[in-house]
Every structure is written in C-alpha cells, then in structure tokens.
Amino acid sequence: MELRIDRQALVPVVQQIVDALACWLCRGEVPPGTRLPSVRQIARINLLSQSSVIEACERLVAQGVLASHGAGFIVAMPVLAAQGQQDCPRFEGVEVKQGRTSGELKLGCGGLPESWRETDDLSYAIRQVSRTDMAGLFNYSTPLGLPALRQQINKRLKQLDILVEESRILTTAGASQGLDLIVRTLFKPGDCVVVENPGYSLLFDLLRLQGVSMIEVPRTPCGPDIEALEALLAKYRPCGIFINSFYHNPTGSSLAPAVAQRVVQLAKTYDLLVIEDDVYADLYSGPGTRLAALGIDDNVIYVGSYSKTLSSSLRVGFVVAGAGVISRLAEVKMISSMGASRFCESVLASLLASGAYRKLVQRQRQRLSNDREAALQVLEDAEWEVFGKPVGGLFIWARSRMSDYAQVRKQAQRFGVLLSSATAFSPTAEASDWQRINVAYACDPRARAFFQATALDRPQAF
Amino acid sequence: MELRIDRQALVPVVQQIVDALACWLCRGEVPPGTRLPSVRQIARINLLSQSSVIEACERLVAQGVLASHGAGFIVAMPVLAAQGQQDCPRFEGVEVKQGRTSGELKLGCGGLPESWRETDDLSYAIRQVSRTDMAGLFNYSTPLGLPALRQQINKRLKQLDILVEESRILTTAGASQGLDLIVRTLFKPGDCVVVENPGYSLLFDLLRLQGVSMIEVPRTPCGPDIEALEALLAKYRPCGIFINSFYHNPTGSSLAPAVAQRVVQLAKTYDLLVIEDDVYADLYSGPGTRLAALGIDDNVIYVGSYSKTLSSSLRVGFVVAGAGVISRLAEVKMISSMGASRFCESVLASLLASGAYRKLVQRQRQRLSNDREAALQVLEDAEWEVFGKPVGGLFIWARSRMSDYAQVRKQAQRFGVLLSSATAFSPTAEASDWQRINVAYACDPRARAFFQATALDRPQAF
Numbered sequence: 001m002e003l004r005i006d007r008q009a010l011v012p013v014v015q016q017i018v019d020a021l022a023c024w025l026c027r028g029e030v031p032p033g034t035r036l037p038s039v040r041q042i043a044r045i046n047l048l049s050q051s052s053v054i055e056a057c058e059r060l061v062a063q064g065v066l067a068s069h070g071a072g073f074i075v076a077m078p079v080l081a082a083q084g085q086q087d088c089p090r091f092e093g094v095e096v097k098q099g100r101t102s103g104e105l106k107l108g109c110g111g112l113p114e115s116w117r118e119t120d121d122l123s124y125a126i127r128q129v130s131r132t133d134m135a136g137l138f139n140y141s142t143p144l145g146l147p148a149l150r151q152q153i154n155k156r157l158k159q160l161d162i163l164v165e166e167s168r169i170l171t172t173a174g175a176s177q178g179l180d181l182i183v184r185t186l187f188k189p190g191d192c193v194v195v196e197n198p199g200y201s202l203l204f205d206l207l208r209l210q211g212v213s214m215i216e217v218p219r220t221p222c223g224p225d226i227e228a229l230e231a232l233l234a235k236y237r238p239c240g241i242f243i244n245s246f247y248h249n250p251t252g253s254s255l256a257p258a259v260a261q262r263v264v265q266l267a268k269t270y271d272l273l274v275i276e277d278d279v280y281a282d283l284y285s286g287p288g289t290r291l292a293a294l295g296i297d298d299n300v301i302y303v304g305s306y307s308k309t310l311s312s313s314l315r316v317g318f319v320v321a322g323a324g325v326i327s328r329l330a331e332v333k334m335i336s337s338m339g340a341s342r343f344c345e346s347v348l349a350s351l352l353a354s355g356a357y358r359k360l361v362q363r364q365r366q367r368l369s370n371d372r373e374a375a376l377q378v379l380e381d382a383e384w385e386v387f388g389k390p391v392g393g394l395f396i397w398a399r400s401r402m403s404d405y406a407q408v409r410k411q412a413q414r415f416g417v418l419l420s421s422a423t424a425f426s427p428t429a430e431a432s433d434w435q436r437i438n439v440a441y442a443c444d445p446r447a448r449a450f451f452q453a454t455a456l457d458r459p460q461a462f
Numbered sequence: 463m464e465l466r467i468d469r470q471a472l473v474p475v476v477q478q479i480v481d482a483l484a485c486w487l488c489r490g491e492v493p494p495g496t497r498l499p500s501v502r503q504i505a506r507i508n509l510l511s512q513s514s515v516i517e518a519c520e521r522l523v524a525q526g527v528l529a530s531h532g533a534g535f536i537v538a539m540p541v542l543a544a545q546g547q548q549d550c551p552r553f554e555g556v557e558v559k560q561g562r563t564s565g566e567l568k569l570g571c572g573g574l575p576e577s578w579r580e581t582d583d584l585s586y587a588i589r590q591v592s593r594t595d596m597a598g599l600f601n602y603s604t605p606l607g608l609p610a611l612r613q614q615i616n617k618r619l620k621q622l623d624i625l626v627e628e629s630r631i632l633t634t635a636g637a638s639q640g641l642d643l644i645v646r647t648l649f650k651p652g653d654c655v656v657v658e659n660p661g662y663s664l665l666f667d668l669l670r671l672q673g674v675s676m677i678e679v680p681r682t683p684c685g686p687d688i689e690a691l692e693a694l695l696a697k698y699r700p701c702g703i704f705i706n707s708f709y710h711n712p713t714g715s716s717l718a719p720a721v722a723q724r725v726v727q728l729a730k731t732y733d734l735l736v737i738e739d740d741v742y743a744d745l746y747s748g749p750g751t752r753l754a755a756l757g758i759d760d761n762v763i764y765v766g767s768y769s770k771t772l773s774s775s776l777r778v779g780f781v782v783a784g785a786g787v788i789s790r791l792a793e794v795k796m797i798s799s800m801g802a803s804r805f806c807e808s809v810l811a812s813l814l815a816s817g818a819y820r821k822l823v824q825r826q827r828q829r830l831s832n833d834r835e836a837a838l839q840v841l842e843d844a845e846w847e848v849f850g851k852p853v854g855g856l857f858i859w860a861r862s863r864m865s866d867y868a869q870v871r872k873q874a875q876r877f878g879v880l881l882s883s884a885t886a887f888s889p890t891a892e893a894s895d896w897q898r899i900n901v902a903y904a905c906d907p908r909a910r911a912f913f914q915a916t917a918l919d920r921p922q923a924f
Contacts, residue, residue, distance in 0.1 A: 059596070117600045123592040126599075126805075130588040134521070137588075138579045140774045173635055173777070173799050180798040184646075184671075205797040209646075312602045313804040315635070335667040336642040337635050341803055342775040343588075 001037050003046045012363075015118055017048065017056035022115045025065060025075060036066070036073045059119070105446045107412075108420025108436050110249065111312060112394070116364070116440060121356040122311060122347070129346045136346035140338050143330045145171025145318070146345040152352035153304070153318055160281065161293040162302060162320065170326050172333065173340045175279045175305035175317035180206055181329045181336075182275055182301060182319065187212045187240060194232060194241040196224055198397070198425035198434070200249050200277070203242055214427045217241075219248060221388030222256035224263065233270045240273040246288055247280035247393020250425045250436035254391065257289040264294040272299065279305035279317070282361045283368060284392020297322050306348060308394070309361050314344040368394065368439060375442035382451035387434065396437040400454040405433045408454055415450040463499050465508045474825075477580055479510065479518035484577045487527060487537060498528070498535045521581065567908045569874075570882025570898050572711065573774060574856070578826070578902060583818040584773060584809070591808045598808035602800050605792045607633025607780070608807040614814035615766070615780055622743065623755035624764060624782065632788050634795065635802045637741045637767035637779035642668055643791045643798075644737055644763060644781065649674045649702060656694060656703040658686055660859070660887035660896070662711050662739070665704055676889045679703075681710060683850030684718035686725065695732040702735040708750055709742035709855020712887045712898035716853065719751040726756040734761065741767035741779070744823045745830060746854020759784050768810060770856070771823050776806040830856065830901060837904035844913035849896065858899040862916040867895045870916055877912040 003020040005013055036042070039057065043050045057073045060066040066073045106113075129136050144150065150169040157164060172178040179202075187193065189211030195203065197216035207214055215232050218225045224243060232238070243263065245255045255263075267274045276291040281304060292302035305317040319329060333339055351357040372390065379386055379398050387397035400408045405422075412419050420436040423429040441447055465482040467475055498504070501519065505512045519535045522528040528535045568575075591598050606612065612631040619626065634640040641664075649655065651673030657665065659678035669676055677694050680687045686705060694700070705725065707717040717725075729736045738753040743766060754764035767779040781791060795801055813819040834852065841848055841860050849859035862870045867884075874881045882898040885891040903909055 114596065114600065117596065119592075119596065119599060122599055126592040127589050130585040130592075134576065134579065134581065136775060137581060137584055138576065138773045138775055140769075173803075176798065176800045189651075202797055202800075209794065209797060307602075307800075311600045311805075312800070313598060313600055315800070315803045332671065335664055335671060336638065337799075338638045338664075338769075338774070338777070341635075341777045341806055343773075344803055344805070 001042055001045065003042070003048075005046055005048065012118070013048070014052050014055045014059070015116075017046075017052060018059050019115050021056060021060060022065060032075050034075045035069065036075070038072055104416045104418045105441055105444050107417045107438060107441045107444075107447050107450075109418070109438055109441070110394070110436075111308065111438075112364070113440050116367070117311075118360060118363075121351060121354075121360065125347045125350045125354070125356070129343060129350060133343075133346050136343045139342055141171070141340055141342035141345055143334050143339065144169070144326070145340060146342060146349055149316075149345045149349035149352070150318075152349055156282075156352075157292075157302075157320065160288075160290050162290055163293075164320055168320055168323060168326055170319045170321075170330055170333065171340050171345060172317045172319055173315040173337060174307050174312075175277065175303050176202065177315075177333070177337070177340075178303045178305075178317050178319040179203060179275075179277070181332055182303070183207060183210050183212065185328050185332045186273060186325070191240070192236055192238040194224075194229065194238050195427050196243060196248070197427055198250050198432070199242070199427065200244060201424040203277075204427045216427050219251055219253065221251070221253040223253070223259035226259055226262050226266075229263070230266060233266060233272065237270070238272065240275060241267070242275045242277060243291065244277040244279075245291055246278055247283055247390060247395065249280070250395050250420065250434075251387050251397035252390030252393050252395040253388045253397075254288060254393075255291070260289040260291055260294060264291060264300065267295070267299050274300045276300060276302045278302060279308055280393040282306075282309050283394060284365060286391055292320060301325060306357075309364060310348070310351065310357060314341070314348060316340055316344050316348050365392070368392070371443055372396070372439045375437065375439045378442060378448055378451050379437070382455040384451065384454070394438055394440065396439060396442070397434055398437055399434045401456055402454055408433070411453040412450055415446045415453065417446055417450045463504055463507065465504070465510075467508055467510065474580070474582075475510070476514050476517050476521070477578075479508075479514060480521050481577050483518060483522060484527060487522075494537050496537045497531065498537070500534055566878045566880045567903055567906050569879045569900060569903045569906075569909050569912075571880070571900055571903070572856070572898075573770065573900075574826070575902050578829070579773075580822060580825075583813060583816075583822065587809045587812045587816070587818070591805060591812060595805075595808050598805045601804055603633070603802055603804035603807055605796050605801065606631070606788070607802060608804060608811055611778075611807045611811035611814070612780075614811055618744075618814075619754075619764075619782065622750075622752050624752055625755075626782055630782055630785060630788055632781045632783075632792055632795065633802050633807060634779045634781055635777040635799060636769050636774075637739065637765050638664065639777075639795070639799070639802075640765045640767075640779050640781040641665060641737075641739070643794055644765070645669060645672050645674065647790050647794045648735060648787070653702070654698055654700040656686075656691065656700050657889050658705060658710070659889055660712050660894070661704070661889065662706060663886040665739075666889045678889050681713055681715065683713070683715040685715070685721035688721055688724045688728075691725070692728060695728060695734065699732065700734065702737060703729070704737045704739060705753065706739040706741075707753055708740055709745055709852060709857065711742070712857050712882065712896075713849050713859035714852030714855050714857040715850045715859075716750060716855075717753070722751040722753055722756060726753060726762065729757070729761050736762045738762060738764045740764060741770055742855040744768075744771050745856060746827060748853060754782060763787060768819075771826060772810070772813065772819060776803070776810060778802055778806050778810050827854075830854070833905055834858070834901045837899065837901045840904060840910055840913050841899070844917040846913065846916070856900055856902065858901060858904070859896055860899055861896045863918050864916055870895070873915040874912055877908045877915065879908055879912045 005016050039050050039053045043053045057066055061068060065076055067076045149171060150166045153169055154166050183206045187210060192213045194217050195214045196219040198219060215236055215238055217229045217232060274291055292300050302320040375396060384398045384400055390396055402408055422431040465479060467478050501512050501515045505515045519528055523530055527538055529538045611633060612628045615631055616628050645668045649672060654675045656679050657676045658681040677698055677700055679691045679694060709716060736753055754762050764782040837858060846860045846862055852858055864870055884893045
C-alpha cells in the first residue's frame with residue numbers, strides 16, 4: 001500500500017496518511033472486514049514512523065472507517081445511504097450515522113470532508129478552556145458575545161479593510177442565527193428584498209418563514225448583475241438585498257471591486273439595506289473589496305462564520321453592523337436564545353489568539369487551491385461547462401453538456417456520487433442542470449469516473 | 463480560619479471549602495490584598511488535606527476571587543457593580559466582568575451561585591468528547607438533535623410519567639430557543655394567549671416580538687387560578703396558554719394535581735395549546751403531575767432545560783410534543799440556526815449516561831432544600847409575607863411588610879444586595895413590591911442583615 005506522502009506540504013503528515021487511507025478504502029477495492037497490512041509494513045513501505053501510522057488509523061477508527069482488531073486494524077462495514085436518496089441531503093447533519101460512514105461521495109455537499117478535519121488544535125483548546133475557564137464552563141455569555149472573541153474577530157476584519165469598533169460586532173450561534181436575527185428583526189411580512197439566483201437555499205427558507213417576498217437578480221461571475229439590479233430597484237423599490245460576496249454558494253464566484261462600488265452606490269440611491277454574507281471569507285486570502293469596507297456605518301450589514309473552516313459543531317458566527325442595528329439584533333438574540341454557547345466562544349477565542357486558526361486556514365487554502373486546479377482540469381477533460389473560474393472557496397458551478405439530464409444523474413448513481421439538489425439554489429425551486437461541485441470531493445476516483453462517463457464523446461465507453 | 467466542613471454531606475469537600483472561603487471573603491471582613499493563612503495552616507485547623515485546600519483556592523483564583531502570590535494566596539480586589547445599578551440585570555450574563563467578581567449579592571437573580579458550580583465531572587466529559595468524538599468536534603447535529611442525548615432525556619421523562627417515543631423529543635439551544643421556536647412557529651401576529659402573572663419576563667418579550675397579545679391569569683400557590691382561567695377562556699377564546707408548572711419562576715409554587723387535570727380538561731374544551739415550561743424540574747424529586755403526562759399527544763408541549771442545573775454555557779434544552787408539531791419545530795430550528803452545538807449535546811449525553819448528572823442534581827437538591835428551609839426561617843424572623851411555601855426549586859416570592867417600598871430598596875443598597883426588578887415579572891411591566899428571593903443567596907450574611915433591617919419592629923436598630 002503506497003500512500004504518496006508529501007513531506008513539503010503544509011498539511012501534517014498524519015492528516016495526509018488519514019486522507020490517503022480513506023481514499024484507498026473509498027475506492028472500494030477492499031471489502032469490509034479485510035485486515036489492513038500491519039502498521040510496521042505500512043510505515044516501512046512509505047518511510048513513515050509507526051506512531052504516525054497508528055495515530056492516523058486511530059482517527060479512522062473514531063470516524064468508523066476502520067475498526068481495531070487484535071494488534072492491527074480491519075476495514076469497517078461501509079453503509080449505503082438511504083434507498084432512493086440521490087441528492088446531498090438538505091441539512092448537512094441529516095445523513096450522518098453514528099460511528100459509520102456513508103458509502104457515497106457527497107460531491108455536491110456544502111462543507112469540507114471529515115477527512116480534512118484536524119482534531120489536535122481544537123481538542124487542545126477545548127481541554128484548556130475546560131480546565132481554566134469557570135465562566136466558560138457555566139455562564140451565559142454577554143449580550144454582544146465574549147469580548148475576547150470580538151477582539152480577535154476585529155483583527156481579522158481589519159485585514160479585510162472593515163474598520164469598526166468592537167461594539168459593532170455581535171456574536172451569533174453560527175451565521176445561520178445571524179441571518180435569522182437580521183431577517184426577523186429588520187424585515188416584516190410583506191417586505192420585499194432582492195436575492196441572488198442561484199443562491200443559498202436556507203436564506204430563501206428564512207425569508208419565506210418571515211413572509212418576506214423575494215425578487216431575483218441573476219448572479220454573474222463578478223457578483224450580482226448590476227444592470228438587472230438597477231432595473232429591479234427602480235421598478236420594485238425593495239428594502240434590502242442579500243449578497244454572498246466572496247466564493248459564492250453555489251457558483252464560487254466573487255464580487256469584482258467595481259461591482260462592489262456600484263452596489264453600495266445603488267444602496268444609497270435607493271435607500272437599500274445590504275446584507276453581505278461572507279461566510280467563506282477565510283477560505284482564500286487574495287485581494288477583494290468587501291461591501292462592508294465601503295459602508296458599514298450606513299446600510300451594510302456583514303455576516304461571518306467559523307463553521308466552514310474550524311467546526312460546524314461549535315455554532316459560532318458573527319454580525320457586523322451600525323450601532324443602532326447591533327443593539328436591536330442583540331436584544332432579539334438574548335430574548336430568543338440567550339446568546340451563543342460561552343464555552344464555544346471561549347474555545348474559538350483561544351484558537352484565534354494562539355494563531356492555531358490562522359495556520360489551519362492556511363493549510364486548508366493550499367489544499368483547496370490544489371484541488372480546485374485539479375477539479376477544473378477534470379471538468380475541462382470531461383467537457384463540462386464551468387461558470388467562471390473560482391479563485392477561492394469550496395465550489396465550482398458547472399454542468400454537463402449532455403442533453404439528457406436524467407442520464408447525468410443516472411451516471412452519478414452508478415458511481416456512488418451524490419449530486420446537489422437540482423432545485424435547491426433557486427428562490428422559486430426551479431430545476432436546473434447546473435451542479436454545485438465541492439472541489440474537495442471532485443478529485444476522488446468516483447467523481448473522476450462519473451465526470452468521464454458524462455463526457456460527450458465517450459458514453460459508449462461505459 | 464474555621465471552615466465548618468461537613469464530611470457526611472453529599473457536597474464534595476473541595477466544593478465546601480470553596481463555599482466557606484467565598485463566604486468568608488464576601489463578608490468583607492478582609493480587605494483586598496490581604497494574604498490568606500497558609501495552605502498548611504488552613505488544612506491543619508480544619509483537619510483537611512493540603513491538596514484539597516490548594517484545589518479549592520485554585521478554583522477561587524479561576525473565579526477571580528483570590529490571586530496566587532508567592533507560595534500562597536491573596537484576596538483579589540472585589541469590583542462594585544456599575545454605579546446606579548440597583549437591580550439584578552435583565553440578562554444573567556450582562557454584568558460578569560472577566561476574571562473579576564461583583565461585590566454585590568445577587569439575591570434576586572435567576573441562577574445558582576458560581577460557587578455552587580462543580581467543574582470536575584463537566585470538565586472530564588468535555589475532555590473525553592474532545593478526544594474521542596470526531597463528529598462531536600466538527601459536524602452539525604441532526605435535525606431532531608443527537609440520538610444518544612434524546613435517549614437519555616427520554617429516560618428522565620419516563621420518571622415524570624411522560625411516556626413518548628424518542629422521535630417526539632427535539633433538542634434546542636437552551637429552553638430559550640425552545641420557547642422561541644414554539645412562539646414563532648405555532649402562533650402568528652394578532653393571536654392571543656394566556657400567560658401567568660407573575661411570570662417569566664423573557665417569555666413576555668418573545669410574545670411581544672411575535673406580535674402575540676397576552677391575557678394574564680393570576681398565579682396561585684397551586685398553579686394558575688382555575689376559576690379566573692375558565693372565565694378568560696370563555697370570554698377571549700385565546701389559542702394557547704404558557705404555564706411554568708413546577709418551582710415556578712418567580713413564585714417557587716408548583717402545580718397541584720387537581721389543577722393540572724383541570725387545565726388539560728379546559729384545553730380540550732376550548733381547543734387550547736398548552737405549553738408547559740418545566741425548566742426547574744430537576745431541582746426537586748418529589749411527586750407531581752406534569753401536564754405533559756396527561757396529554758402530550760393532543761395539545762400539550764413540554765419544554766425542559768439543563769441550564770439551571772449543569773451549565774448555562776452549553777445551551778442545551780429540549781421540547782417534547784406530538785409528531786406534527788415536532789416536525790414543524792425541527793424545520794424552523796434547522797432553517798434558523800442549524801440546531802444546537804453537537805459538541806455540547808455530546809457532552810451532556812455523556813454526563814447523563816454516566817450518572818454524573820444524576821448525582822450532581824442530588825447534591826444540588828439537598829443543598830437547596832437546606833437553604834430553602836433556612837431562608838424561609840430568615841423571612842419569618844424578618845416578618846416578610848411569603849407566597850406559599852415552595853417545596854423545590856430556586857425561588858421564594860415574598861415581600862416586606864414595610865409600607866415604604868423605597869425604604870426596602872434603600873436597605874438593599876446599604877447592605878450590597880441586588881433585588882429583582884420590580885417590573886420584570888408582570889406581562890404589562892407593572893411595578894410590584896413582591897421580590898423573587900433566590901434561596902441559594904438568602905442565607906448570606908448580607909442578605910440576613912438586609913432582611914433584619916426590613917423587619918417591622920426594628921428599623922431603629924440600624
């Protein structure tokens with residue numbers, strides 16, 4: 001078993017072993033119950049220390065991929081997803097079976113693969129907080145959120161040219177709660193707002209829940225279509241617009257500086273509240289003009305998250321806005337939930353302060369960058385149409401040139417690949433043949449086989 | 463320094479030392495900066511091990527009450543609450559200053575004192591989860607909440623005669639989110655519901671936020687006033703009623719079985735949705751008829767919490783209801799927050815499964831029971847009027863017989879005692895001279911001095 005470990009990579013060696021083993025197992029060449037080569041043998045062939053191999057195997061045991069067996073490890077039984085399920089589930093947590101792993105490749109899903117997750121720093125920070133922070137263990141947080149955390153968030157905002165007082169930052173239980181607080185506090189039933197098409201399905205759900213009506217502006221590779229937007233504003237006079245500015249879900253596209261400028265100008269002209277959803281910000285470090293950098297005091301609200309990078313379990317995100325808005329959101333946050341978990345806030349603050357988070361996202365960025373390049377190549381080889389070429393983030397938006405869309409889904413099923421839902425990204429749930437491709441899954445052999453099978457000139461090869 | 467440790471008590475010795483030291487410091491006989499007697503000396507006088515004394519001191523360092531100084535400990539500077547603040551803050555987390563302790567006694571507050579909190583089991587469970595549970599570290603939880611946690615919650619519900627399938631249990635980010643989900647999902651603006659007076663202020667805020675109008679039913683020591691309730695139902699035809707069934711906030715009173723029966727009958731007659739808030743359930747183990755035990759399938763929804771006993775920081779609570787309601791609440795929960803923290807859910811599940819939680823609440827119950835008896839005696843000595851005699855929970859509802867209410871608040875300020883807000887427990891924010899007394903604070907020397915000063919026959923003694 002040759003694992004191809006790259007000792008120059010930013011990704012720790014143990015993590016690389018985990019990934020390589022997971023990949024080898026996923027290919028399905030080894031039936032469940034098979035005994036792995038001995039730790040000593042794997043270590044010798046790949047010039048690794050036995051302790052690294054053992055650590056990697058133990059992480060896979062924790063994930064349910066392997067099981068301990070005598071002195072070694074065996075392959076655990078993979079479990080197929082529910083019969084008839086052909087799409088990635090609507091809520092990411094839905095399909096996870098305790099201690100088991102789904103047999104299908106979640107090509108269309110919204111998060112990083114479990115095999116990319118790194119436990120060491122997070123686990124260390126958790127243990128430290130549990131030992132030293134009485135208030136973190138027991139108390140409610142403060143209405144705006146833990147001061148030490150908001151201070152760290154502010155440092156990161158400065159790097160994005162978003163210059164605000166810490167009192168303008170409100171922590172939330174994930175970006176989800178941030179969007180929810182904004183929708184329920186600042187909009188009332190019957191209000192009308194602009195959303196991007198394609199866009200984020202849970203935002204559409206939230207707006208529907210509050211009885212807010214949606215007008216669609218097409219998303220271009222540079223942000224919302226400005227011509228179309230201006231026409232909509234003049235015609236419908238909506239009171240707000242939601243924009244996922246960078247590494248947009250689902251297209252992976254980012255706001256061009258000129259578009260950002262125009263959006264903020266239009267917001268002033270039409271007295272429009274702009275909600276900038278930037279939850280993928282940390283997955284790339286290139287230049288870019290945030291809407292919030294142009295107008296946080298007036299009518300731009302900024303939403304951030306740590307669910308995409310560090311952990312979706314901690315449920316910590318944040319909102320940045322003018323003083324009046326923050327005070328209204330904080331009041332509703334406390335009334336409706338008493339705030340985020342102070343423990344989770346403390347853990348995050350500690351990881352941000354120690355620099356461990358910065359290094360983690362550096363590794364993720366490099367890995368995503370490699371995978372994105374490779375994925376774009378795979379898509380090109382398979383002659384798929386690609387919507388812009390994303391420079392950061394998790395997603396590529398693409399579609400097969402096969403005319404028969406049902407055929408594409410059939411091929412996905414054949415290779416054990418879960419596609420994104422055809423209707424999830426449309427505000428009106430209109431079906432589309434565009435696919436959200438998660439780059440972290442796109443180079444898996446199953447994805448490659450699927451893409452090849454959908455190439456125009458060779459369906460007969462399968 | 464004699465600490466009076468009771469080796470027969472359920473409360474661990476280290477915790478007793480913490481409490482005794484905190485009590486000694488709070489009395490203010492020792493100015494900040496004073497060096498404590500040596501660990502060896504404290505241990506010898508009180509027949510304790512030095513390691514127990516050191517552990518207790520270190521917990522007080524973590525709370526900011528003591529500071530390390532050379533080989534020993536000194537008293538840290540106590541900080542007075544903000545100038546002009548005379549009431550307990552509206553949100554419990556508000557006034558906590560990092561690493562410092564407020565100088566005032568929060569006699570009217572809603573939670574257990576920090577000195578009652580026990581770190582060992584919680585910290586251990588946290589470390590275990592951080593080491594062994596990859597999904598707990600990183601993933602979203604499932605829409606209904608972690609199955610292992612819901613299984614444990616169900617065991618506890620059985621003891622309360624609430625017999626349901628696990629699929630009827632939905633975890634929430636604290637009971638706050640539970641109530642919020644219920645209000646926003648099941649009621650619409652313009653709806654009318656019955657609330658208890660006095661009652662829980664954040665519930666009133668939630669209902670106002672949703673535009674739901676409130677009718678008040680008086681709370682009696684046996685639950686809502688049934689005669690008054692029936693008249694209200696006939697007259698206004700409200701669609702719901704919120705009842706804090708056991709160890710009611712703020713009166714400490716509990717539902718009599720006959721009242722519970724009548725409420726459920728009335729709910730059937732008038733097609734009324736009953737929301738039973740039972741967040742103090744675990745603070746007493748005596749007999750009692752839950753509304754949910756009489757009608758969960760029909761129109762009773764039950765809300766529970768772990769914030770009052772284990773930790774307010776974890777933000778884990780739950781809702782029990784019929785299948786249709788649970789499915790609607792779960793949908794809104796996922797859309798608005800993607801659920802509770804899976805990590806916190808795992809930690810709680812582990813403490814429930816190991817029995818550590820059961821033992822913790824046993825200790826809390828015994829301690830509360832002692833303090834409640836003592837507090838009722840103190841109030842009797844001071845000739846206060848008491849609303850019923852609570853048998854469980856945290857609160858006694860009482861008022862001084864002094865005719866001048868301003869004089870009562872003046873005495874509280876004089877002795878460094880924070881009273882509950884005069885308007886917090888009324889749905890219409892009407893001022894009242896009744897006080898919510900937290901029994902865990904009522905025997906503190908400052909509280910005793912305050913109560914004595916308000917006794918009718920001896921204001922001249924001060």
